[in-house]
Amino acid sequence: xxxxxxxxxxxxxxxxxxxxxxxxxxxxxxxxxxxxxxxxxxxxxxxxxxxxxxxxxxxxxxxxxxxxxxxxxxxxxxxxxxxxxxxxxxxxxxxxxxxxxxxxxxxxxxxxxxxxxxxxxxxxxxxxxxxxxxxxxxxxxxxxxxxxxxxxxxxxxxxxxxxxxxxxxxxxxxxxxxxxxxxxxxxxxxxxxxxxxxxxxxxxxxxxxxxxxxxxxxxxxxxxxxxxxxxxxxxxxxxxxxxxxxxxxxxxxxxxxxxxxxxxxxxxxxxxxxxxxxxxxxxxxxxxxxxxxxxxxxxxxxxxxxxxxxxxxxxxxxxxxxxxxxxxxxxxxxxxxxxxxxxxxxxxxxxxxxxxxxxxxxxxxxxxxxxxxxxxxxxxxxxxxxxxxxxxxxxxxxxxxxxxxxxxxxxxxxxxxxxxxxxxxxxxxxxxxxxxxxxxxxxxxxxxxxxxxxxx
Amino acid sequence: xxxxxxxxxxxxxxxxxxxxxxxxxxxxxxxxxxxxxxxxxxxxxxxxxxxxxxxxxxxxxxxxxxxxxxxxxxxxxxxxxxxxxxxxxxxxxxxxxxxxxxxxxxxxxxxxxxxxxxxxxxxxxxxxxxxxxxxxxxxxxxxxxxxxxxxxxxxxxxxxxxxxxxxxxxxxxxxxxxxxxxxxxxxxxxxxxxxxxxxxxxxxxxxxxxxxxxxxxxxxxxxxxxxxxxxxxxxxxxxxxxxxxxxxxxxxxxxxxxxxxxxxxxxxxxxxxxxxxxxxxxxxxxxxxxxxxxxxxxxxxxxxxxxxxxxxxxxxxxxxxxxxxxxxxxxxxxxxxxxxxxxxxxxxxxxxxxxxxxxxxxxxxxxxxxxxxxxxxxxxxxxxxxxxxxxxxxxxxxxxxxxxxxxxxxxxxxxxxxxxxxxxxxxxxxxxxxxxxxxxxxxxxxxxxxxxxxxx
Numbered sequence: 012x013x014x015x016x017x018x019x020x021x022x023x024x025x026x027x028x029x030x031x032x033x034x035x036x037x038x039x040x041x042x043x044x045x046x047x048x049x050x051x052x053x054x055x056x057x058x059x060x061x062x063x064x065x066x067x068x069x070x071x072x073x074x075x076x077x078x079x080x081x082x083x084x085x086x087x088x089x090x091x092x093x094x095x096x097x098x099x100x101x102x103x104x105x106x107x108x109x110x111x112x113x114x115x116x117x118x119x120x121x122x123x124x125x126x127x128x129x130x131x132x133x134x135x136x137x138x139x140x141x142x143x144x145x146x147x148x149x150x151x152x153x154x155x156x157x158x159x160x161x162x163x164x165x166x167x168x169x170x171x172x173x174x175x176x177x178x179x180x181x182x183x184x185x186x187x188x189x190x191x192x193x194x195x196x197x198x199x200x201x202x203x204x205x206x207x208x209x210x211x212x213x214x215x216x217x218x219x220x221x222x223x224x225x226x227x228x229x230x231x232x233x234x235x236x237x238x239x240x241x242x243x244x245x246x247x248x249x250x251x252x253x254x255x256x257x258x259x260x261x262x263x264x265x266x267x268x269x270x271x272x273x274x275x276x277x278x279x280x281x282x283x284x285x286x287x288x289x290x291x292x293x294x295x296x297x298x299x300x301x302x303x304x305x306x307x308x309x310x311x312x313x314x315x316x317x318x319x320x321x322x323x324x325x326x327x328x329x330x331x332x333x334x335x336x337x338x339x340x341x342x343x344x345x346x347x348x349x350x351x352x353x354x355x356x357x358x359x360x361x362x363x364x365x366x367x368x369x370x371x372x373x374x375x376x377x378x379x380x381x382x383x384x385x386x387x388x389x390x391x392x393x394x395x396x397x398x399x400x401x402x403x404x405x406x407x408x409x410x411x412x413x414x415x416x417x418x419x420x421x422x423x424x425x426x427x428x429x430x431x432x433x434x435x436x437x438x439x440x441x442x443x444x445x446x447x448x449x450x451x452x453x454x455x456x457x458x459x460x461x462x463x464x465x466x467x
Numbered sequence: 468x469x470x471x472x473x474x475x476x477x478x479x480x481x482x483x484x485x486x487x488x489x490x491x492x493x494x495x496x497x498x499x500x501x502x503x504x505x506x507x508x509x510x511x512x513x514x515x516x517x518x519x520x521x522x523x524x525x526x527x528x529x530x531x532x533x534x535x536x537x538x539x540x541x542x543x544x545x546x547x548x549x550x551x552x553x554x555x556x557x558x559x560x561x562x563x564x565x566x567x568x569x570x571x572x573x574x575x576x577x578x579x580x581x582x583x584x585x586x587x588x589x590x591x592x593x594x595x596x597x598x599x600x601x602x603x604x605x606x607x608x609x610x611x612x613x614x615x616x617x618x619x620x621x622x623x624x625x626x627x628x629x630x631x632x633x634x635x636x637x638x639x640x641x642x643x644x645x646x647x648x649x650x651x652x653x654x655x656x657x658x659x660x661x662x663x664x665x666x667x668x669x670x671x672x673x674x675x676x677x678x679x680x681x682x683x684x685x686x687x688x689x690x691x692x693x694x695x696x697x698x699x700x701x702x703x704x705x706x707x708x709x710x711x712x713x714x715x716x717x718x719x720x721x722x723x724x725x726x727x728x729x730x731x732x733x734x735x736x737x738x739x740x741x742x743x744x745x746x747x748x749x750x751x752x753x754x755x756x757x758x759x760x761x762x763x764x765x766x767x768x769x770x771x772x773x774x775x776x777x778x779x780x781x782x783x784x785x786x787x788x789x790x791x792x793x794x795x796x797x798x799x800x801x802x803x804x805x806x807x808x809x810x811x812x813x814x815x816x817x818x819x820x821x822x823x824x825x826x827x828x829x830x831x832x833x834x835x836x837x838x839x840x841x842x843x844x845x846x847x848x849x850x851x852x853x854x855x856x857x858x859x860x861x862x863x864x865x866x867x868x869x870x871x872x873x874x875x876x877x878x879x880x881x882x883x884x885x886x887x888x889x890x891x892x893x894x895x896x897x898x899x900x901x902x903x904x905x906x907x908x909x910x911x912x913x914x915x916x917x918x919x920x921x922x923x
Contacts, residue, residue: 018481018547019481019547019548022478025476091474092475103548121577123846123851165847166850185641185889189889189895191895192843192847192852192895193846391648391649393548394548394618394622395579396579396645433581433889436644439645439647443644443647
């Protein structure tokens with residue numbers, strides 16, 4: 012245990028909370044490709060998007076010009092209930108590893124949703140309310156996004172209808188119950204409440220569902236109900252924008268103590284956490300002001316960055332959503348029994364996909380047993396029980412720190428601890444009982460799905 | 468939403484963390500009665516207690532002279548990983564209630580154990596390690612104490628054996644799994660690993676166990692294993708001492724902004740939270756320096772303060788522990804299907820029992836459906852999903868604030884939010900499905916148990 016002047020937790024004051032989100036796209040030379048109409052393959056217009064999404068959110072989705080978007084006071088007031096989140100110096104982990112590296116993590120799990128998802132749920136509910144809507148629909152896999160949205164909707168007095176991937180719904184009944192505490196309606200997907208759900212149930216009786224299918228059902232429900240819109244917790248540009256609060260706070264806290272990270276590590280499913288964490292650092296890189304080593308970590312069972320193709324693809328199973336140009340494994344890809352529900356999506360944020368293609372960041376994939384080993388070590392020394400998703404970043408942070416031990420380098424490592432694992436004990440149990448497999452898709456499996464990509 | 472100068476969360480800096488625990492007993496004129504040997508009924512000596520408990524903890528248990536006990540640096544270093552905990556101004560709850568009252572809560576749920584229990588688990592594990600022990604044994608009901616102790620033992624490299632009330636073990640498998648993450652062994656109680664366990668199983672086949680029984684098994688295991696001692700997470704004087712950190716921080720944070728509470732509210736099971744929260748405030752009252760209205764809240768299914776008798780009683784089912792003079796419902800009392808596992812103990816801290824008898828505090832009891840109504844309202848406006856135990860305090864804080872609304876008084880209310888309810892979703896589900904009953908023991912039931920009290 013050291014007694015350096017850097018405290019265990021660096022808290023910003025409420026006054027130091029960022030007042031604007033940072034829109035990384037404004038500083039990208041190669042902008043992410045536009046969303047396309049799934050029928051015509053023409054770029055989606057604002058008015059087309061507004062049939063599905065809230066008006067203000069569409070404006071944010073399409074804005075690749077303005078670098079800073081002021082955060083409305085009402086949202087800032089909500090943020091103040093749980094933000095700024097702590098930036099923690101992992102002294103105990105460093106000691107355990109006997110590494111000269113300095114490890115920091117931005118901890119986003121200290122709110123009831125238990126994850127960073129609340130950062131985007133609040134503005135999405137706020138803009139829906141401002142537009143005078145009755146409610147919103149969404150999908151959830153692991154349940155973190157659904158919980159966050161239920162909480163935000165409860166606060167703003169909006170109806171919230173969540174389609175939860177059936178496998179998750181059954182394995183995580185308590186996640187469902189948390190959403191009920193916040194007044195949300197939760198339907199296992201696929202369900203017989205939508206045309207696409209009924210079709211999938213007919214084609215695949217007994218299916219445990221997928222995110223892509225739940226998205227289709229949520230969109231259908233939003234479009235068919237007066238006063239409803241669909242909201243999404245990852246992948247979209249607007250989500251990256253809201254999540255920039257994570258990176259802005261991290262950078263402000265580090266700047267306060269004159270700390271500069273050498274390596275920045277985040278888990279990557281749809282990209283909401285990674286995109287948020289790296290935003291201001293990546294901004295400096297894009298402007299040639301600094302260099303950081305940025306590492307995206309994904310499960311080897313769902314390797315969209317490391318083994319996916321960069322192409323236009325469907326975002327959902329029912330093919331009702333716009334096409335997005337992204338690193339993708341194909342909309343029909345299945346990631347096996349991957350216990351990190353938040354890292355099971357076939358595609359990756361178009362912003363992050365473009366940055367990866369342009370060489371601004373690296374990506375690695377890790378098998379889940381290695382991830383849970385890291386999770387347990389982290390829990391035992393740092394106290395916090397991490398979500399399986401977050402533990403992907405922990406794994407690589409530990410590996411990087413161990414490299415420093417070998418080389419003697421005193422690198423400063425920053426990683427995103429996106430949430431807690433309280434609702435993932437079933438997965439931990441599988442790990443303890445040695446019942447966890449490390450599925451890795453074959454090249455044939457990937458090629459089979461690539462062949463089904465839309466011809467754009 | 469107001470924009471007063473008091474922030475949502477008042478955080479002390481690490482430098483402002485209290486450096487000593489406050490030993491309330493030093494300032495009590497009527498000291499709590501000593502523990503008695505269950506055979507001889509003579510006061511337990513230090514050397515007798517040291518056969519069961521760690522040496523340094525016995526010294527703390529018996530010390531009713533020194534008002535301040537310095538916190539060792541090693542413990543302070545651990546505290547710094549998650550303390551100071553936030554003091555939150557419940558602006559959103561105030562707005563929802565439209566009350567002129569100002570409501571604050573001290574939030575102890577922001578660590579993996581999810582509750583205030585860690586505050587005493589750390590010193591208890593630390594002193595065990597310092598004494599060169601191999602490990603410790605304990606019991607857990609709701610699982611909060613077991614989780615906290617598992618975490619502390621993992622940090623200090625001690626073996627940790629937890630006897631978990633069988634009903635909880637079966638209803639809360641994920642609590643068990645959290646303890647396993649931290650390397651603890653968890654045994655459902657009663658078990659066939661102890662003589663008392665086997666005896667109880669023979670007499671009551673199919674029993675779901677009780678805290679009193681799990682205590683007996685843990686003590687037996689400690690005494691019969693070389694290098695082991697027994698530790699306890701509530702009731703004892705030493706636990707009240709460690710938990711004083713909660714009150715000391717609360718008072719320091721309020722003093723920083725010139726805030727003075729009129730009413731202080733805490734839930735009370737064995738008393739660890741309430742005793743800690745009120746410690747420095749009660750100290751001022753004992754010295755005649757101030758007056759506060761202090762309210763203990765207990766479930767109407769387990770009303771040790773409001774309906775118990777003040778007498779020496781057994782602390783455990785097997786009658787192997789010392790006798791304690793306390794407010795008690797009798798060691799054979801059963802609290803029905805009370806979903807707040809942390810508030811099911813038949814007795815109350817001797818310190819708090821004495822203060823209650825001497826008129827320094829009030830107590831009220833509330834039925835659990837009213838508690839869950841308050842819990843859900845709180846979750847929806849303040850965001851945090853509270854533990855059922857903590858929600859007892861929320862219930863009365865809300866009731867007090869509503870009284871202020873009627874009278875127009877601008878009282879300042881402080882309550883303890885001891886933990887989060889992530890592992891209590893089964894109870895929330897019962898509440899949502901209207902399957903929760905409000906058991907209230909009859910006078911006859913109580914008298915029957917009082918008749919079994921030891922003759923001292």
